[in-house]
Amino acid sequence: MTDVRLRFYNTMSRRLEGFEPIEPGRVRMYTCGPTVYDFAHIGNLRSFLFEDILRRALKFFGYDVTQVMNLTDIDDKTIREAKAAGLGIREYTDRYIEAFFEDLDTLRVERAEHYPRATDYIPQMVELVKRLEAAGHAYRSDGSIYYSISTFAEYGKLSGVRPEANLTGARVDSEEYEKEDARDFVLWKKTGEGEPSWDVEIGPGRPGWHLECSAMSIDLLGEEFDIHTGGTDNIFPHHENEIAQSEGATGRTFAHYWLHAEHLIVEGEKMAKSKGNFFTLRDLIDKGHDAVVIRYLLISVPYRQKLNFTFDGLHAAEQALERIRNTLRRLDHTPAAERSGELESAVVEEFQHEFRSALGDDLNTARALGALHTLLRQVNTALDGDGISEAARGQLRQAINEADSVLGIMPEAEGGASGDDEIQSLVDERTAARETRDFARADEIRDQLSEMGVVVEDTPHGAVWHKKN
Numbered sequence: 001m002t003d004v005r006l007r008f009y010n011t012m013s014r015r016l017e018g019f020e021p022i023e024p025g026r027v028r029m030y031t032c033g034p035t036v037y038d039f040a041h042i043g044n045l046r047s048f049l050f051e052d053i054l055r056r057a058l059k060f061f062g063y064d065v066t067q068v069m070n071l072t073d074i075d076d077k078t079i080r081e082a083k084a085a086g087l088g089i090r091e092y093t094d095r096y097i098e099a100f101f102e103d104l105d106t107l108r109v110e111r112a113e114h115y116p117r118a119t120d121y122i123p124q125m126v127e128l129v130k131r132l133e134a135a136g137h138a139y140r141s142d143g144s145i146y147y148s149i150s151t152f153a154e155y156g157k158l159s160g161v162r163p164e165a166n167l168t169g170a171r172v173d174s175e176e177y178e179k180e181d182a183r184d185f186v187l188w189k190k191t192g193e194g195e196p197s198w199d200v201e202i203g204p205g206r207p208g209w210h211l212e213c214s215a216m217s218i219d220l221l222g223e224e225f226d227i228h229t230g231g232t233d234n235i236f237p238h239h240e241n242e243i244a245q246s247e248g249a250t251g252r253t254f255a256h257y258w259l260h261a262e263h264l265i266v267e268g269e270k271m272a273k274s275k276g277n278f279f280t281l282r283d284l285i286d287k288g289h290d291a292v293v294i295r296y297l298l299i300s301v302p303y304r305q306k307l308n309f310t311f312d313g314l315h316a317a318e319q320a321l322e323r324i325r326n327t328l329r330r331l332d333h334t335p336a337a338e339r340s341g342e343l344e345s346a347v348v349e350e351f352q353h354e355f356r357s358a359l360g361d362d363l364n365t366a367r368a369l370g371a372l373h374t375l376l377r378q379v380n381t382a383l384d385g386d387g388i389s390e391a392a393r394g395q396l397r398q399a400i401n402e403a404d405s406v407l408g409i410m411p412e413a414e415g416g417a418s419g420d421d422e423i424q425s426l427v428d429e430r431t432a433a434r435e436t437r438d439f440a441r442a443d444e445i446r447d448q449l450s451e452m453g454v455v456v457e458d459t460p461h462g463a464v465w466h467k468k469n
């Protein structure tokens, strides 16, 4: 098993590469976070779940992870929305930062080590602008400071966008006509009437969007780090501009591996508020969908493939998850077989190898989930036959728990899913009634369980129950 290595598709080299961190055993990773002016939609959340799987997989492979995710609390949108709400920018964005963390918790996304807010890093951004000015990469025009693309020969190396072809597509800002070159982007922006502004050494203004990621990653991870992630829509111009800023200032390779999650579409179409197919996590939960089912669906497609979110898919995810839970309950509540049972430890080891290989294969979550379902089918077959010994059960449980340290889809360890304890005590009461030949009471309990959607089976190993699919 030790020969399985992690390989990632690096957007920079456009090929799969074996992963080697700068420092052995330790990974420093930067993730472009949300702009906190509204609730995150499921397309954003798909990216954040990819990053969660990446982080958990790195830990599964034995690395210590330091992850930074920025919170963009100052840009055109936050300024506009805060103004419309009649609130200060801090007060306005505080609400959406809180909502963002609630969503992460709901989806069982592990916390990063650092969540820097852009407005807390103004001194670091000013410092970076000064370095870029000193290195000849920046110029001033009508109160703003711009990055001069023509001074950075490698511009376009990540996205493949040739600078000469790039006359559109850059983030449009109102000072566009003041730039020497339409491709240049703003580092420090002259502020308009009533906009938040910082009176600093480089002159009054506010940061451009790209600047914060370079300044905060350098401050928290160093000038050179391992992995930079985001959605494919970040590749150009955002990540290209981050590279120009960071490498222009430091002269060092900014990030060694660039990983990007593909888009999510809904029922085959681009998600848009105007089409009525735009969903936040809250919308789906309000419709009665379970958060873990949503997590399952969003991680079930490998991150570099477009994910077509459908309600049929959500239903299928619910059934897949219920099959997993039923098998685990069956495994827990079936008395151990006296003999060694049919399930060999080779089956468990084969699963562990396949699961690790799937993750190592550029985080192939579809293959990893496939391995889990194959294992659980084998568990069911063994339980239908000679049963599973106590030793094999322990080994299985451990392998499944290890896999779930990456997937995050199993019932919570404490007491299982809500209601499971109540069901189990009813099943136990029914068993006791049958033992005292109180069949009327036993049947009554069976009916009660049936109304709860629970089926009880009397097997040679005792009564086991599962929820109806």
Ligand SMILES: [Zn+2]
Pocket: 031, 032, 033, 213, 238, 242
């Ligand atoms: Zn960024």
